[in-house]
Amino acid sequence: METIVIVGGGAGGLELATRLGDTLGAAKRARIVLVDRSPGHFWKPLLHTVASGKCDPQVTELAFTAHALDHDFDFIQGEVLCVDRAHQTITLTPRGGRHDDGVCRTIGYDKLVLALGAVTNFYNVPGAARHALTLDSVADAEAFRRRFVDGCIGAGERKEQVNVVIVGGGATGVELAAELSNSARALAEYRVHALDPERDIRITVIERGDHLLPHLHPLQSQRAANHLRSLGIAVRTATAVAHVTDNAVIDTAGAAHRADLTLWAAGVEAPELCANLGLTLNHIRQIVVDSSLRAACDSRIYALGDCASYVCPVKGAAPPRAQVAHQQAMFLAELLSRRDDDGPRPGFRYHDYGSLVSLGPQTAVGVLTGAITGKSIRVGGATASLLYELMYQKHLLQLHGALRVAAQTLADWLRAKILPPVRLH
Numbered sequence: 071m072e073t074i075v076i077v078g079g080g081a082g083g084l085e086l087a088t089r090l091g092d093t094l095g096a097a098k099r100a101r102i103v104l105v106d107r108s109p110g111h112f113w114k115p116l117l118h119t120v121a122s123g124k125c126d127p128q129v130t131e132l133a134f135t136a137h138a139l140d141h142d143f144d145f146i147q148g149e150v151l152c153v154d155r156a157h158q159t160i161t162l163t164p165r166g167g168r169h170d171d172g173v174c175r176t177i178g179y180d181k182l183v184l185a186l187g188a189v190t191n192f193y194n195v196p197g198a199a200r201h202a203l204t205l206d207s208v209a210d211a212e213a214f215r216r217r218f219v220d221g222c223i224g225a226g227e228r229k230e231q232v233n234v235v236i237v238g239g240g241a242t243g244v245e246l247a248a249e250l251s252n253s254a255r256a257l258a259e260y261r262v263h264a265l266d267p268e269r270d271i272r273i274t275v276i277e278r279g280d281h282l283l284p285h286l287h288p289l290q291s292q293r294a295a296n297h298l299r300s301l302g303i304a305v306r307t308a309t310a311v312a313h314v315t316d317n318a319v320i321d322t323a324g325a326a327h328r329a330d331l332t333l334w335a336a337g338v339e340a341p342e343l344c345a346n347l348g349l350t351l352n353h354i355r356q357i358v359v360d361s362s363l364r365a366a367c368d369s370r371i372y373a374l375g376d377c378a379s380y381v382c383p384v385k386g387a388a389p390p391r392a393q394v395a396h397q398q399a400m401f402l403a404e405l406l407s408r409r410d411d412d413g414p415r416p417g418f419r420y421h422d423y424g425s426l427v428s429l430g431p432q433t434a435v436g437v438l439t440g441a442i443t444g445k446s447i448r449v450g451g452a453t454a455s456l457l458y459e460l461m462y463q464k465h466l467l468q469l470h471g472a473l474r475v476a477a478q479t480l481a482d483w484l485r486a487k488i489l490p491p492v493r494l495h
């Protein structure tokens with residue numbers, strides 16, 4: 071029986087492991103092994119809601135071991151340190167993690183799928199990696215939330231203004247700014263920290279380009295900027311960051327933006343591990359793959375999602391988005407389940423169904439693109455917000471099926487009725 075190892079149980083990797091487990095694993099046609107450094111899966115597009123305190127990751131996170139049992143695949147927790155392509159093995163951290171003195175573990179594979187995601191790209195801006203926080207993982211989002219809540223306590227007790235600077239006016243930066251503003255209001259309503267959000271919390275979004283959300287139509291960008299300003303958020307477009315210190319973000323014009331808390335959301339690159347595999351990479355370390363999502367120089371290695379560079383001859387490079395990771399996972403599930411005599415191999419085709427950006431509760435902006443016509447329509451307000459919520463439900467449907475998603479939606483609704491809208495400490 072061949073062994074298919076998938077490294078990374080994120081938006082794409084977990085959907086792939088689930089599908090392959092349900093098909094090849096259940097029929098004992100292959101052993102499916104999922105490896106992730108974390109014990110649980112958290113859907114990354116929701117990380118800004120963890121950072122703002124709206125979402126408790128312990129409630130939302132899905133335990134890999136339980137999911138593996140339900141879907142006929144094996145789960146091994148550990149961080150992949152290297153890949154020996156000649157011997158077809160991967161090496162993992164010892165059982166207790168990086169700081170354990172124990173022996174590293176080795177797993178053999180017949181086929182290896184890398185679904186490692188991406189990490190923050192600081193573009194070598196001096197001080198950024200040292201002083202800015204990121205939203206790469208649940209741990210990062212929790213670290214940001216703790217600093218934000220501490221800042222709110224300080225503001226309430228000592229009347230010190232908290233200055234939050236978000237570098238990057240793309241989807242992550244805009245969504246986080248809107249959620250933070252909302253959380254500050256909710257904290258004040260609960261009178262937790264004697265906080266006056268308008269006076270005590272100052273949020274600034276700095277964007278290098280002329281508009282926020284550069285991937286959307288300028289009218290949508292304008293709508294998002296107006297909405298943020300209506301929440302009291304300062305929007306600085308056409309502003310590039312020169313360096314970051316422990317209490318300020320300095321732009322290239324020399325202006326200092328006071329920052330008690332800096333979050334860097336200005337771009338991504340593939341993790342460093344990708345650079346150590348001897349595979350062909352692009353300028354942001356993504357593994358170059360062909361239309362079968364196979365690495366250019368190793369037919370046993372596949373890559374998907376944010377760590378892969380797939381360039382469609384017609385539509386260009388697939389962006390680092392959850393919908394790309396999802397489509398690539400579904401494609402690979404089909405491809406890897408095929409028998410050798412199943413005819414010619416299909417090629418991956420990316421369909422851009424649009425993009426939605428949340429602007430806080432019950433409002434969002436974005437564009438929807440028809441699958442057949444390719445025509446785009448702009449959406450906004452409550453309709454866009456509902457569609458945005460459905461993106462996560464779609465991911466859950468892939469993992470759990472309709473019945474369990476319906477039960478979970480009901481449980482979430484009840485929880486929202488009885489709990490405060492934001493974590494209070």
Ligand SMILES: Cc1cc2nc3c(=O)[nH]c(=O)nc-3n(C[C@H](O)[C@H](O)[C@H](O)COP(=O)(O)OP(=O)(O)OC[C@H]3O[C@@H](n4cnc5c(N)ncnc54)[C@H](O)[C@@H]3O)c2cc1C
Nearest residue numbers: 078080081082107114115149150186187375376390391392
């Ligand atoms: C705040 C935020 C908001 C976003 N909003 C949107 C949105 O609205 N719409 C959208 O389409 N996209 C959005 N994205 C992008 C989207 O989250 C990613 O494109 C998507 O998660 C990529 O999926 P993936 O499977 O490639 O990787 P990920 O989901 O990042 O998963 C990677 C997995 O690999 C594991 N891993 C990494 N390295 C190792 C290693 N060495 N050993 C073991 N395990 C490892 C990690 O623990 C993780 O579980 C957002 C991202 C962020 C951060």
